[in-house]
């Protein structure tokens with residue numbers, strides 16, 4: 001039995017093999033500031049519905065379901081605390097997005113039942129499946145669009161994680177965020193980063209993502225630069241002229257782990273969810289929880 005799993009079942013006072021339904025979870029809902037009590041599989045359903053376009057291919061949705069389940073279970077095993085004693089939250093800055101069936105129907109006035117059924121199918125067909133690396137739950141990070149090459153944990157966090165390496169992704173070109181152009185006048189740059197008319201990348205990761213940049217007199221990290229200029233990612237090329245700067249960004253999100261539009265691209269090419277997951281999380285295995 002996997003240690004993390006044993007801990008997880010033990011804190012719920014039950015033996016894994018006796019479980020027939022998926023474990024209960026308490027999810028904090030930020031809008032109502034209330035707890036929603038769900039089974040883990042119901043939570044995964046609402047997370048896939050919130051985190052990936054329901055129009056995506058079934059195999060992409062299945063890959064997302066396994067990521068969402070793994071991500072959630074790792075939070076549960078780590079014993080994260082959210083408001084009101086919740087174990088999970090719908091706050092995307094600290095956990096994963098979540099919608100229930102009613103919220104999903106409001107967001108998708110057309111075909112919502114068909115789309116919900118399709119997501120349900122993706123969750124059912126991967127029921128209990130999680131991703132492990134060396135018998136431990138992985139930190140199943142994912143993002144919208146990598147832009148052609150994912151980011152390693154080493155370049156993003158400065159911490160090497162065996163299964164979060166930078167991999168080529170030739171599958172996400174259909175994302176409208178694959179490439180984004182933004183123009184800032186020097187006045188706009190000054191408003192955001194202080195007076196001056198200079199910009200210089202000081203350090204970039206092998207994948208091309210900016211790690212350190214000097215804008216006028218201000219030196220900042222790539223993520224700070226992304227936040228201040230409201231860029232889709234830290235993977236940018238910058239050109240400047242007398243009037244201002246042009247920033248061409250690649251992808252959308254932190255770039256680590258599964259690329260969601262890449263998963264869709266792989267699914268469209270006939271790859272299944274197992275192939276998708278092993279592409280983005282190298283050297284990992286799937287494990288099916290016994291419930």
Ligand SMILES: [Zn+2]
Pocket residue numbers: 145146147148149169170171172259261262
């Ligand atoms: Zn990609």
